[in-house]
Amino acid sequence: MTPNVPYEYTNRDLFEKSETYEYTELEGSAFLDAYLADRADAIEALDERLTGTEQRSMNGWEGLLGALSWADPDPVQDNLPVLADLPRLSDSDGIPNVDADRVATVPLLAGLLGVPNGVPPDGEVSAVWLNRLVERFEVHKRLYAAYGTEMRPVDDEPAARIAYPMLALAALVGHDRNGSLKLLNGALKICDALSSTDANAMDAGVAALSRIALDEERSAVRALAAEKEMPL
Amino acid sequence: MLPGVAMLTAPSSRSRIYLDLLERRGLLPELVLLLEDPSVETAEQRRRAAESVPSGTVLPEDPELNARRTVRQRVEDLGIDHRTLDTLNPNDRVVVEAVAEIDQEFLIYSGPGGIILEGDLLKAGPRFLHVHAGELPDYRGSTTIYYSLLAEGACGATAFLMNENIDEGPIVARESYPPPKNPETIDLYYDPWICARLLCKVLSLYRDEGDLPETPQRPNEGETYYILHPIVKHLAVSHIS
Numbered sequence: 130m131t132p133n134v135p136y137e138y139t140n141r142d143l144f145e146k147s148e149t150y151e152y153t154e155l156e157g158s159a160f161l162d163a164y165l166a167d168r169a170d171a172i173e174a175l176d177e178r179l180t181g182t183e184q185r186s187m188n189g190w191e192g193l194l195g196a197l198s199w200a201d202p203d204p205v206q207d208n209l210p211v212l213a214d215l216p217r218l219s220d221s222d223g224i225p226n227v228d229a230d231r232v233a234t235v236p237l238l239a240g241l242l243g244v245p246n247g248v249p250p251d252g253e254v255s256a257v258w259l260n261r262l263v264e265r266f267e268v269h270k271r272l273y274a275a276y277g278t279e280m281r282p283v284d285d286e287p288a289a290r291i292a293y294p295m296l297a298l299a300a301l302v303g304h305d306r307n308g309s310l311k312l313l314n315g316a317l318k319i320c321d322a323l324s325s326t327d328a329n330a331m332d333a334g335v336a337a338l339s340r341i342a343l344d345e346e347r348s349a350v351r352a353l354a355a356e357k358e359m360p361l
Numbered sequence: 362m363l364p365g366v367a368m369l370t371a372p373s374s375r376s377r378i379y380l381d382l383l384e385r386r387g388l389l390p391e392l393v394l395l396l397e398d399p400s401v402e403t404a405e406q407r408r409r410a411a412e413s414v415p416s417g418t419v420l421p422e423d424p425e426l427n428a429r430r431t432v433r434q435r436v437e438d439l440g441i442d443h444r445t446l447d448t449l450n451p452n453d454r455v456v457v458e459a460v461a462e463i464d465q466e467f468l469i470y471s472g473p474g475g476i477i478l479e480g481d482l483l484k485a486g487p488r489f490l491h492v493h494a495g496e497l498p499d500y501r502g503s504t505t506i507y508y509s510l511l512a513e514g515a516c517g518a519t520a521f522l523m524n525e526n527i528d529e530g531p532i533v534a535r536e537s538y539p540p541p542k543n544p545e546t547i548d549l550y551y552d553p554w555i556c557a558r559l560l561c562k563v564l565s566l567y568r569d570e571g572d573l574p575e576t577p578q579r580p581n582e583g584e585t586y587y588i589l590h591p592i593v594k595h596l597a598v599s600h601i602s
Contacts, residue, residue, distance in 0.1 A: 149404070151404040151588065152548055153591040160595055161592070311508075311587070317593065357511070
């Protein structure tokens, strides 16, 4: 069914021209339908992009994390553990100290997603870094390859595109664990940017991780709507 | 006019609604600094221009509210001492200089949103009194009225004295408010209206006591939010409808 209002937040490449989200209109349940249709279309396009690419064996978060260059996301998706069932790891290897004077974005995100331990850590230091990265995206709608003191970009080098679905996933894990609306809000904006991008222009790793991020984001929105007893 | 109080305004619903309630409660400021730049159309002005304006009441909670009278019209009609500053940037040198010249103890800040005020402005003279549509420190930042509606089913406002960190200055007063009767009114009317109500309460206290209480915030407490995604907005509104 075609929604009777457009989902206007992915109708251009947001990596080219970002969205401010100021004074957005209220359009009722039709808007929520339009959002779901947008994500369904994006996931379908990503699936088409990934058709025929090499499949790799991936299990759980460890597999997901080793998969920054994987192909078909379905094995990962099918084998993702339920977050609530995961053991709680405190901050661990791969997470820099909060006052580190330089961090590289993609390795930091890998640490937040659980490399090398296979489980995303949920200690206070991890929460600080996740919040900082989400805030950087919220303010600039861009991520940089590395950040220095006070989270200033070390230089103008942009982060690799894989950083965006990684941050969306890390934010969704955080939202799942503590219900943070701030993290869900950031993930929604990142997923708009992913959905706005031509799937055929993505490399396989970015496409696969984007597909998982979009699916997880849609699940998180549905879960929140159900928790608030709203039809979706 | 209320001695010791000045106000800095923008061509916004917030400034219009502040002045409307202050006029009705007899709490108008002695001096108004009007920030204006006709060459710039703000996001709020675009939204207001696109709105299908009902002919009668805009806010069911306050049928007397007049949010259509511009700041300039009201200030001129009431004969309030005022200065016009041709900019919408509160950190502009002309604003800093104008603020430095006023001798009121407090300046109600109702300038353009989304701009972090710089130290030169905040230290120019009067103390900056601001009302934020969220209960601090739990709801710092942008569009917090929707976040609190979704999380708690209620709204809040906090009056505080501004410093250089976003929504971290000492708290003067804080209030909870029920959800709006019409969610469509939140951005342009209900959000500034609850802030105006708390502002009136604070200024009444200042008029009666000659001073304002201050409770410092701990910066590490609470959460800072960013402008909300339309999906979160729709879920928040559905939650209260």
